[in-house]
Amino acid sequence: MQRIIDSILSNKDVLVFLILLLFSIYLVIDSNHYHQSKFNSFSNNFTSIIFKKYSSLENYFNLNHENEELIKENLDLKNRLYSNKEIIYDTILINTSHIFSSAKIISNNFSYSKNYLIIDKGYKHGINKEMGVISSYGIIGIIVDVSENYSRVMSVLNINSKINAKIKNSFHFGSLEWNGEDPSKLNLNDVPKIAKITIGDSIVSGGMSAIFPENLPIGIVSKIDLKNSENYYGIEVLLNNDMTSTKNVYVINNIYKEEINNLKNLINE
Amino acid sequence: MSNLYFIIAFRFVLILIVQGLIFNKFDLFGLYDPHISIIFVLIFPIKTNRIFFLIISFFFGLILDYFSNSIGINAAAFVTIAFVKPYIMNSVFRNFYDPDGIKILKDYIQDSTIYQKVLFVLIIILIHHFIMFSLESFTIDQIKVVIKKTFYTSLLSLFFCSSLIYLLAQNER
Numbered sequence: 001m002q003r004i005i006d007s008i009l010s011n012k013d014v015l016v017f018l019i020l021l022l023f024s025i026y027l028v029i030d031s032n033h034y035h036q037s038k039f040n041s042f043s044n045n046f047t048s049i050i051f052k053k054y055s056s057l058e059n060y061f062n063l064n065h066e067n068e069e070l071i072k073e074n075l076d077l078k079n080r081l082y083s084n085k086e087i088i089y090d091t092i093l094i095n096t097s098h099i100f101s102s103a104k105i106i107s108n109n110f111s112y113s114k115n116y117l118i119i120d121k122g123y124k125h126g127i128n129k130e131m132g133v134i135s136s137y138g139i140i141g142i143i144v145d146v147s148e149n150y151s152r153v154m155s156v157l158n159i160n161s162k163i164n165a166k167i168k169n170s171f172h173f174g175s176l177e178w179n180g181e182d183p184s185k186l187n188l189n190d191v192p193k194i195a196k197i198t199i200g201d202s203i204v205s206g207g208m209s210a211i212f213p214e215n216l217p218i219g220i221v222s223k224i225d226l227k228n229s230e231n232y233y234g235i236e237v238l239l240n241n242d243m244t245s246t247k248n249v250y251v252i253n254n255i256y257k258e259e260i261n262n263l264k265n266l267i268n269e
Numbered sequence: 270m271s272n273l274y275f276i277i278a279f280r281f282v283l284i285l286i287v288q289g290l291i292f293n294k295f296d297l298f299g300l301y302d303p304h305i306s307i308i309f310v311l312i313f314p315i316k317t318n319r320i321f322f323l324i325i326s327f328f329f330g331l332i333l334d335y336f337s338n339s340i341g342i343n344a345a346a347f348v349t350i351a352f353v354k355p356y357i358m359n360s361v362f363r364n365f366y367d368p369d370g371i372k373i374l375k376d377y378i379q380d381s382t383i384y385q386k387v388l389f390v391l392i393i394i395l396i397h398h399f400i401m402f403s404l405e406s407f408t409i410d411q412i413k414v415v416i417k418k419t420f421y422t423s424l425l426s427l428f429f430c431s432s433l434i435y436l437l438a439q440n441e442r
Contacts, residue, residue, distance in 0.1 A: 016320050017352040020327045024348060027341030028333075035407050080314055 010165060032233055041147050047151040048118055051107040055120075059247065066247060098213045101251045103126070103133070105140075110244055113180040117153040119249060127151050132211040132252040137241035138218050139163060140209055140249050147165075155157035157183050157243055165218055165237075170195050173206040176201070176218065176237065177220050178252045183243050184221065188235040195233065203237050210257040273314055281329060284309045286398045289336030292429075301422050303429040306333055306343075307397055309351050311390060312374055312434060315367075319355070327350035339405065346400040350393050361389045374438045390430055 008015065029035045059066075103125075106155045107118040122129050123146045133140040133153050139162065144153035154161050159180050165188060166173035172195035174188045188203060207214025217240055225234035254260075288306040295302045309329055313322060330347030334340050356365045362377070362385060378386065398419040406415055 013319050013352070016323050017348060018346045019346055020323060021352075022328070024341045024344035025404070027344065028339075029341075031340035038407050096425065174424070209310075 037145060040145050040152065041187070043247075044186050045147050045150070048106065048120075050149075051118060052120060055104070055106040069136065069248075075161055088097060097254060098253060100250045101127075101253070103127075103151075103249050103251050105247055105249055107212070108244070108246070109155070110183040113159050115155040116169050117155050119151050119153060119247045119251070120149070121251065122147050122149040122151055124148050126253070128253070130211060131254075132217055133268070134212070134252060135241045135246045135249050138214060139205060139212065140241075140243070140246065143251070155219055155243065156186060163212070164208040165203050166206040167191070167195060167197060167221075168202040168215075169202050170196075170201075173208060174202075174232075174235070185240055186219070186237045186239060188221075188237050189232065191233045191235060193226070193231050193233065196231065197221060197235065199224060203235075210254050210260040212252065213254070273317070277314070277317075277325070279317050280309060280312075281325070283321045285329070285332055287338070290334060293337050295324075301425055302423040303419075304394070304397065305426065305433055307350070307394055307426060307427045308433055308437075310347060311353060311393060311430065312352075312437060313351075315355075315358075316371075323348060323351050324389070331433050339421065342401055345404055346397045349400055350397045353396060355394065357389060357392050361392070367369060374434070378435070378438050387431070390434070391423065391427055394426050394430065395419065398423050398426070 029039050059242065061071060101118040101121070103121040105117050106120050109115040109117065117133075117140065127146055129146060131144055132144045133143060139156055141153040141155040141158070141165075143151050144154045156163060156176065157178050159176065159178055163176040163180040164173060165176040173192050174191035176186050176188050178186050191197070199221050203217060203218045203221065205214060205216040219237040219239040221235055222238040223236035223238070284306055289306070292303055292305050306329070310326055313326075326347040327344050330344035331341075333343045333347075348368045355368065357370075361380060365377075365381060386438050388394075399415070402422075405410070
């Protein structure tokens with residue numbers, strides 16, 4: 001131990017130099033978006049290869065579970081197809097504004113306060129920034145970085161993520177955020193006091209953003225917090241999907257996104 | 270000794286202002302700025318503590334970054350040249366270099382050959398510029414542009430730095 005300390009002390013110039021150098025490089029990366037994305041895409045490419053190998057192994061062990069999930073989903077879809085009379089096969093009424101494509105999560109995180117996922121589709125497969133990612137049961141996140149074969153998804157379990165959501169029956173909407181604690185719960189903020197909410201109500205996506213279509217299931221209300229001094233509810237939402245074990249996801253491409261964004265920019269000007 | 274630190278503080282402020290407000294807007298041929306701020310490291314008194322030298326250089330670079338809107342880039346470059354300066358002095362000036370710092374700037378200028386002087390300044394400038402431009406572009410693809418920029422800007426900085434050092438040495442006590 002004494003020797004280790006001695007050797008550190010005798011090289012303290014080098015140590016100070018390295019600390020200062022690393023700190024300044026950290027500053028460079030941290031303060032510039034260009035450097036940040038460059039660094040991210042590099043580390044994306046590098047780690048994705050490893051994750052892919054590991055994930056293909058892990059997939060094999062999860063096959064049983066995945067099969068069950070698929071059967072459930074099939075059942076659900078069949079039920080809707082044969083029992084629901086509302087479906088009318090008219091080409092005008094079919095919602096074609098969103099195109100879905102499938103992808104697999106190859107790396108998932110939920111232990112940090114800013115969590116990201118990596119999926120195995122990139123710009124080669126037509127993935128772009130700001131596309132939504134969902135699973136069969138709920139919302140996963142939004143794509144923030146794209147490389148050739150992989151994409152980085154900002155998980156809903158990220159304190160920077162804000163997703164427009166509403167209460168299914170009352171149509172009051174708010175923004176869905178994470179407080180960084182429990183990966184199975186999100187907070188729905190900014191819902192006004194006049195909304196009538198009870199525990200067990202369904203929360204679905206709001207359709208106010210161009211990223212997610214309306215009425216995607218997200219979760220159910222598990223706790224309502226009404227502070228007298230404020231005009232908004234604090235609602236705790238229990239997620240439908242288990243973020244920690246999801247494997248197969250769908251990427252949503254809104255083909256009218258650019259048009260909507262152009263219109264929004266027009267308003268801002 | 271306090272006189273020494275006063276001189277360092279004075280140079281610190283003066284060189285920052287001159288570089289940040291005048292030479293950063295030089296823009297020769299539209300893109301080359303001479304970096305005279307390197308003379309802060311070049312003429313930094315040798316007899317000061319080395320860690321003090323590293324930390325002061327870091328903050329010098331960092332404040333300069335705030336002037337040129339490139340957070341961290343100059344800080345990294347300045348820390349590096351501050352770190353390698355003694356080794357380069359040792360290999361360029363050989364027996365003539367004294368690590369205790371009894372000799373002053375004037376001695377170095379009078380007693381070394383022109384080849385040694387230019388080589389020393391040029392190596393430090395090249396290291397600084399190369400780190401600065403490669404951190405700025407931050408990609409391997411643009412290495413040709415980085416080398417080209419390093420080369421031209423170094424020549425420009427060399428001219429300005431050597432003239433300024435010469436002027437400063439004239440007035441040194």
